Amino acid sequence: MTIENFPNHELDVAELAMALEQMTRFMIRLPSVDKMSFTSLSVLHTLTLKSPLRLTELAATEQVTQSAITQLVTRLERDGLAERRADPKDGRVVQVHITPEGAKVIESRRDERIAGLGRYVDGLSLEQQQSIAAAIPALQRLAELGNGKQP
Amino acid sequence: MTIENFPNHELDVAELAMALEQMTRFMIRLPSVDKMSFTSLSVLHTLTLKSPLRLTELAATEQVTQSAITQLVTRLERDGLAERRADPKDGRVVQVHITPEGAKVIESRRDERIAGLGRYVDGLSLEQQQSIAAAIPALQRLAELGNGKQP
DNA sequence: CAATTTATATAAGTTACTGATATAATTGGC
DNA sequence: GCCAATTATATCAGTAACTTATATAAATTG
Known part of the structure; x- marks a missing residue:
């Protein structure tokens, strides 16, 4: 191909x-590397988009086993970044909620990326900046499509 | 911030x-997940951009320890994806070369991403597609700046 | 040319995963 | 309404990929 x-x-x-x-x-290297695993960061990021989620839902989106998610959420809980809560409608289910501290982890990494990106955007011409600016809505839409959002 | x-x-x-x-x-989930680690894929990707590289150079770009790279390259070598070769100028140095098979791993993942992305690009309007097309040179330039390439 | 530095390797321990299995709650057929 | 099957999570044992600390060997420096 x-x-x-x-x-x-x-x-x-x-x-x-x-x-x-x-x-x-380039962007993946911008945030200071704390010692969180890739999967843990991805789970936290998922939870900033939609919280709470069930363990099973997390396992599906993160492409790891349910066992891995159970253990991962236990670590997040231990570190105060997420919480387990019971589902009143279904006694089997665990709802995973992100905590303010967990959201802060994602937010601060995002801020680091924004700051790092900004330094390089300064190196672009006005026309280059404008061409990227004009493409952002289409990129947002494309990401929505890819992430399975409804039109 | x-x-x-x-x-x-x-x-x-x-x-x-x-x-x-x-x-x-979105794009990170497009390639079929083989069982290679994130770091191994990243090292192979780095080697498709520049091969050979020393172990120390790889350790620096991948933000893991030299020990981790030594072990990782041993696994890549065992799997036929990379090779160690001596540096004739400096007997301490190991040059890591990517093999055709190693390059194929990265290439096929890239092809999967391209194919997956193409399916969603079809869902964009002509104007949206054009706005992204117009931004590509600027994005390429921005990535060059971020990846430390000379102007 | 001895001491220091640089590049890689090895050893031991830890963490985050997988696969298999257990437990508990819900659902569906009758 | 009850029992079997299903669904959701947890646990256990094993493995892979990392870490830190240390060893070895080659190059550089004074």
């Missing part, structure tokens, strides 16, 4: 994918 | 960061 197999867009998808790959590679 | 602290660009950096965060969240 090569670039030539994806010609049917106004947009060169392979180029977009490569550009985003390079952006990700 | 909040959005209001970054007003000095043509571009709302916080919005860009959020949009890229959402895009990353």
